[in-house]
Amino acid sequence: MNGPFSLPRRAPRKVTQPKVTLAHGGGGTAMRDLIEDVFLETFSGAGHAAPEDQARFDLSALAAQGDRLAFTTDAFVVDPLFFPGGDIGKLAVCGTINDLAVGGARPVALSCAVIIEEGLPLETLRAVVASMARTAAEAGVVIVTGDTKVVARGACDKLFLTTTGIGVVRTGLDVGIAKGRPGDVVLVNGLLGDHGAAILNARGDLALETPIESDCAPLHDLVATLIAAAPGIRMMRDATRGGVAAVLNELAEASGVGVRIRETDVPLRPEVNGFCEILGLDPLYLANEGKLVAVVPPEEAEAALAAVRAHLLGREAAIIGRLAAERPGRVVMETRFGGERIVDMLVGDQLPRIC
């Protein structure tokens, strides 16, 4: 399917089979049934115009919100599709909203490309699409266009989603990974590693009974609060794959500064800490889906922290470190003994140790 998610003029078509088949990707009536029943019905609450191959935006309305367009895309391949605290659909919407938000943009609209493995239960697809629609509606963004492909069994793992988003960047705001200065303060909006731990745990290989839920959440509202409190903000980055460690390393390298964090200031849920202890993992590298790293000038740090803490998604926010002129390009963590260690980029996935 190409084109906007728009309501057809006649009664919507229905899919009756319990599973997606290759016919649903073949371009014929089965595909129209799938698109109309599963996607259009769910996404098109706003009642758009006749079907076209693209969504169209009024430029003057966008220009009224800011002075630059932000544009981003992300693919989602999580296993399992449903996990404590979220699912692939919620992840796909939040992930792209967050990529826009941390650039200082107000998210406007998303597109969604769906790659389905033959045999996926319709019920699963419906649940994911409903979750996307719900998350988008809660965040106040619309899903305006998309594409669907069905591939043979084994050619993908159940369901892959790609979301692309546009947003409008606030006039005058200029954040960037290379803008960190010595003395700046590093802030995170809450407990780290929940998503990574929840996913690992949900795969069920570990037989650990922990109540860890993914932190998956759209951050654009929190970002608006943060920017209002700290207008001089230097950079924001959502700490997804590679965790906070990856963001801090990119910051250190791009800004040509040293990043110094304190182990005792890094906010961690005790369960996540224990989980990492058991498996020999480092929580700094665990993925997050509702956490950002922000760098603010020192004089705005306290206001920024207070504002973020007052927000629902920032209650456990903390200042975890500072930028320094020393050891440019390096992230150094002061351990709880006052010892030091380098926090480097991770090579690949973290692999659990054998003993």
Place this chain on the structure above:
Amino acid sequence: MRFVDEFRDPALAAALIREIGTICATLGRAKDDPVTVMEVCGGHTHAIFRYGLEGLLPDLIEFVHGPGCPVCVLPMGRVDDCVAIAERPEVIFATFGDAMRVPGSRKSLLQAKADGADVRMVYSPLDALELARRNPDREVVFFGLGFETTMPSTALTVQRAARERITNFSLFCNHITIIPTLRALLEQPDFGIDGFIGPGHVSMVIGTAPYRFIAEEFRKPLVVAGFEPIDLLQSLLMILRQMAAGEARIENQYARVVPERGNPSALRAVEEVYEPRPTFEWRGLGSIERSGVRLREPYAAFDAERRFAVPDVKVADPAACRCGEVLTGAVKPWACPVFGTTCTPEMPLGALMVSSEGACAAYYQYGGLRGAA
């Protein structure tokens, strides 16, 4: 966390470090003749770096990272054997995560997986047995590696497979034992280690008695240690106190976990399932007599080496790597010509760069290129 935080108490650590400094000064050692302490176990290496302990201790203390990371000491030829088994179409090859990146002469298990081999990461040998139950038409091979720490769980899994008459499960046994290896190290000429931090997890199984020869024959102190920073500092202090008193004894700092006589039921399983191999090759250290085990005759049906023909070819380590010298404490990782250049965690040449417990990977990951200049 309860029962953990007390072993990470900064005030207690500071007091221990002060005491270590005081006693160290009484030993009369010069800067070019530091007290060298070998932590045998890779878990200790990891903890030392993770908590930045080296930087807090007096310069006169030098840790030498021993051969206690089973992933690091796996010879290249054995990795090639793993890959050969894993590449058989009927095989599901199950392994612990950190063994997947160890380089063989052709490829690692991770690369074999990318090339189409069915390699699965598991968290315990019982998960591999479960894979065998769920895939009766496939051959599930578990890559058993590790010291006495992991040996009992593999033994119990093989025993269970035998009891349940599971016919599509086998073990590629690469388990190794620490005692012959320590002896081989100590018998090396010019082995200049002053004392040992003994492996906590291994000792949980074997107890402390097997280490006695280290004190009795070689006059070196050994203290079995836990894995928390306070454990390590306290163990170091215990070693230094012995040195100051001119003593050499085996002590147990990790008594909350390590019984003096070990774990009898684990030892029984080990004894029943395995027998020593005449010799086993270690990466960087060469062949060491009776340092590896294989399955005993009654369990032959579960022995992957008997079930599948493996190349079993000895492959020389890359010439530029100085893994052996790093493992024996003769050189520091940064003295190796390929450290941090052609040998990195991303593209490890030597095994010590692979696992986070490997000395080189730990220096690279946590210590940066410190000392390289």
